[in-house]
Amino acid sequence: MSKSPFLIKxxxxxPKLCEFIVDSLQFVDPDESKEGKPVKTVKRDEAxxxxxxxxxxxxxxxxxxxxxxxxxxxxxxxxxWYPQDSINGESICENSxxxxxxxxxxxxxxxxxxxxxSEYQDKVPFDSEYEVYGGKLQFPQHDxxxxxxxxxLILFPSGPHFINxxxxxxxxxxxxxxxxIAAKNSMIYxxxxxxxxxxxxFEEIA
Numbered sequence: 504m505s506k507s508p509f510l511i512k513x514x515x516x517x518p519k520l521c522e523f524i525v526d527s528l529q530f531v532d533p534d535e536s537k538e539g540k541p542v543k544t545v546k547r548d549e550a551x552x553x554x555x556x557x558x559x560x561x562x563x564x565x566x567x568x569x570x571x572x573x574x575x576x577x578x579x580x581x582x583x584w585y586p587q588d589s590i591n592g593e594s595i596c597e598n599s600x601x602x603x604x605x606x607x608x609x610x611x612x613x614x615x616x617x618x619x620x621s622e623y624q625d626k627v628p629f630d631s632e633y634e635v636y637g638g639k640l641q642f643p644q645h646d647x648x649x650x651x652x653x654x655x656l657i658l659f660p661s662g663p664h665f666i667n668x669x670x671x672x673x674x675x676x677x678x679x680x681x682x683x684i685a686a687k688n689s690m691i692y693x694x695x696x697x698x699x700x701x702x703x704x705f706e707e708i709a
Contacts, residue, residue, distance in 0.1 A: 508697040509705075518653055524554065546584075575611075575685040617682070620680065635675035642659075656682075
């Protein structure tokens with residue numbers, strides 16, 4: 504029987520709350536690269552993150568059961584803005600660095616999450632207030648990715664098997680929240696515990 508290493512919570516927050524969060528963050532001017540191109544801009548906001556944290560606590564038992572961990576805590580959340588025309592491709596390993604030809608865990612993170620605040624759209628009409636074209640969340644080692652789905656939370660193990668990247672943004676803006684969860688018992692990802700692949704992992708939500 505297939506079991507996904509990804510725990511997906513659709514409608515984790517409402518579209519209305521997504522809009523409220525984006526408005527509350529008041530992103531105005533994006534960070535820029537040395538070449539003057541817009542790049543990912545990150546903010547933190549204690550009041551706004553509590554809206555998400557309260558909902559996260561409701562699913563902690565499910566997270567513990569799914570990943571066989573005991574919840575320890577959640578880091579301060581990163582609210583990410585990927586502006587239109589930003590060129591991305593940075594590969595992120597959430598809890599480890601590649602040192603002396605091997606991966607070394609350097610951060611107390613076991614489960615990571617992305618909460619989408621924008622909605623992918625590749626057709627017209629296109630509403631730039633909340634829709635984005637591009638910005639796919641890619642997991643190269645598993646040869647697939649997720650388009651932004653406003654209000655959906657994607658959880659996955661934090662280790663080197665789940666290096667991820669966000670594709671370039673061609674229209675609109677991508678807003679998302681990056682969440683980091685620590686466990687009392689450090690999670691060691693074992694592929695045998697999650698048999699199958701992306702073609703079988705998501706059958707129940709297809």
